[in-house]
Amino acid sequence: MFSLDHFKYNTQNQTASGTSNNEDLPSWDLSDLYPSPDSPELKNDLEKAHLKVEAFAANWQGNLREASGQELSMAIDLYQEISEILGRVGSYAQLMFATDSTDAKVAQFYQYINEQITNISSGTLFFTLELNRISEEELQAKLSNEALLSWKPFLDSIRVFKSYQLNDEIEKVLHEKSVTGRTAWSRLYDETLASMQVTVQDEKVTLGEALNKLSSADRQMRENSAKGLGESFNGNIRLFSLITNTLAKDKHITDEWRKFPRVDSERNCDNMIEDEVVDALVNAVTQDYQRLSHRYFTLKAKWLGLDKLQHWDRNAPLPDDTDQTIPWEQAKEIVHTAYNEFNPDMGSMIKQFLDQPWIDATLRPGKSSGAFAHPTVPDVHPYILLNYHGRNRDVMTLAHELGHGIHQILAAKQGYIQSNTPLTLAETASVFGEMLTFQSLLRSQKTPEQRRIMLSRKVEDMLNTVVRQIAFYQFERKVHEARQTNELLPDEIGNFWMETQQASLGPAFEFTPEYKSYWTYIPHFIHSPFYVYAYAFGDCLVNALYKVYQDGHENFQEKYIEMLQAGGTKKHKELLAPFGLDASDPAFWRKGLDVISQFIDELEQA
Incomplete structure (x- = not known):
């Protein structure tokens, strides 16, 4: 059913799409996902997902309401297994496309994989729709089963859309047409920019x-x-x-x-x-x-x-501000030192990212101009993309994306569908990593003028965020x-x-x-329409959180790591409660904004 025979690639180019004249900058190696786009492993995964979806639909479609709590837990287990296979394939195609969206064969492969994933996953679309047709009383009875109770965060994330879902046929049409709708327009935009x-x-x-x-x-x-x-x-x-x-x-x-x-x-x-x-x-x-x-x-x-x-x-x-070029090796040392000073376990995770081919920082035509950390699947590490020009801001970008990477590794224990953190909290670890790096560098400044320059850079980053x-x-x-x-x-x-x-x-x-x-x-x-407020949410949250850390909050590091490990299993109120913070309190935002204002106060007095 799935023919990959016409996708032939030279596997020695899998670490970088195109040649780079930045020999000192790393390019990632995607072979931890698949050896190549035409590999038997990738083809087998698509076929495996297709067969699992057929069996899944045959066993569970129309039967969820009558299922026991234990049976419903088994169904979610299988749903996660299917989602993870498709997530692995989709991650591989997306990461390839990000490194060179101008390569016609890469773009063709990316579109092919998107279409295959959409076709296969349409067979599981009934699942979340039927879950939302279970009444609250019936679901509460099923949740007395311990195995199902562990899936409650997933169920909550589905049921928040309960009052907005449409009938099955409309949902299926919207899902299947996405490859010729939003996805296609997004691809056109990406290729035009690249x-x-x-x-x-x-x-x-x-x-x-x-x-x-x-x-x-x-x-x-x-x-x-x-x-x-x-x-x-x-x-x-x-x-x-x-x-x-x-x-x-x-x-x-x-x-x-x-x-x-x-x-x-x-x-x-x-x-x-x-x-x-x-x-x-x-x-x-x-x-x-x-x-x-x-x-x-x-x-x-x-x-x-x-x-x-x-x-x-x-x-x-x-x-x-000379903003002298910072060599890649020095940038690695700066960021690793900052994380390691905060927590040696996090320092070890950072070192693994920096030592392994998990980062693509090379400058090349056709590569995405932004930066991101992609979590792939729990049994494979995240991948990080950035474009390293050697500026101070690039060092902060490295610290930011590595924060995401650490968060994704720590949350992986929650499994594929519960490790994903809402955007508002996903920016916490990244912005906190930037703050750790900034504070580490600020402490190393030897003159008032150097401190003023560092503060001005940080204020600008915070205003941008x-x-x-x-x-x-x-x-x-x-x-x-x-x-x-x-x-x-x-x-x-x-x-x-x-x-x-x-x-x-x-x-x-x-x-x-x-x-x-x-x-x-x-x-x-x-x-991602309306994604952007998550950055401001994360920055203000981190400012308040870092103040708690500076004030010597007991066992802060341990609580912070536990917060990241929770992934998507807790809401913001539950995650912030151990630190005495509450985002629903208007005074919470004032705490975060006061940190920026105090930095500006210091600059005015310099």
Whole structure:
């Protein structure tokens, strides 16, 4: 049934898609998943999943309501086994595509695997739908079985969507058409970005290189890069607007069928977080724009000797900040030391990532311009992708993604379907890892000037994580709410972007016309609508959590590791309770934002 014969690859290239001129940077080796795209192991897994799904549907479809607690537990065990096989295959294809989405054969393989997974998994679609048709009383009776009780977090994560699910036929159509709908549009977006060439000072560079130049100490270089990016984004503006309009309308149609009350309701349900908690976060950050970003960027304009900052000055280094290139080996040592000082067990996990071919940091055309940690499956380690240019921010990105990696390894004990953490908590370990690395570096600074530079870098990272991401969230809300009635012109989308950016960054900035198209390169808008507030949630949470650690909270390290090990088995209230924190309390967000404000206070006094 599954023919992989036409996917032939040279297996010696599996560690890197394309050649790299960055010999000192690592490329990952995906053979821990599969030897090659045309390997018998991969083909066998697809066939195995297909047979298991057929048996699964024959045994359980229509029978879940009458099943005992023990029987229902056995069904979930098998569902997890099938999901894990498909997760392994899907991870392999996705990771290959991330390293070179411009390779036609890689893109073809990626699409083929997506279609196969969608076809196979449609046979299990009945399972979660039928679980939600079991009444609360019946389910509570079944949960008296100890084996089923261990699956309660999974059942809770399914039943949060109970009131929004449609009938089986509609759900099946939505599922099967996803490969020609959202997935196809997302792939078009990724391939367009990956193949984009930006002209900077008469030189053609990749999108990632051009974005990196926005952090150059040379203001003319920053301006040229910004204008080159604007030209490239505007050259594709009709396509990006079409993709955005199509996906926003597609989401609106589905949301209306499901009767979600808000444009972000599906994301909030998926994150197992109440709408009022999201609103409290967004309102707290918005009310603090002046105290945080407006105040800091007024300082930065003064430091740079400018009356007004242009948008290409946002990430400019300070005049005394040489931001010397940090070799990869030194970056590894910096991050490993920070984690090891906090907890030697975590230091050992970091070392394993850094010693094994689990990280792809090499710069190459066609590679994804962002960074991520992909958890794959519990019996295989996560993989980390980043583009290492040797800047301080790249070291922090390494610390961030390794935090994700540690979280994913620790949570793997919960099994494939319960190890996955809601986005709001998934950012905790990554942002905490950044904070550990920052504090370790801050302690090593020998002069007040070095400390000021370190603090300014951290404040900018925090503003990017908190203020910028909440502005992104507000932009998304404007786009999705407006798209419910009419298709949006590129100019209208650009106006929403400019409104939210001006409000968040403040009066220290001027925005030239090309900035109106800069929304186009943010992949979260396409792949994961309303993902972005999770970054702000994670940063504020970590600020509050780190303060608890600094205050000498008893057994903090042990409790922190237990929190990460919980994966998706606990909600945010349960996870934060051992530290005396509560995200539903408005004062919680003030604690996190106060940390940023206090750093700015110190910079004002320097």
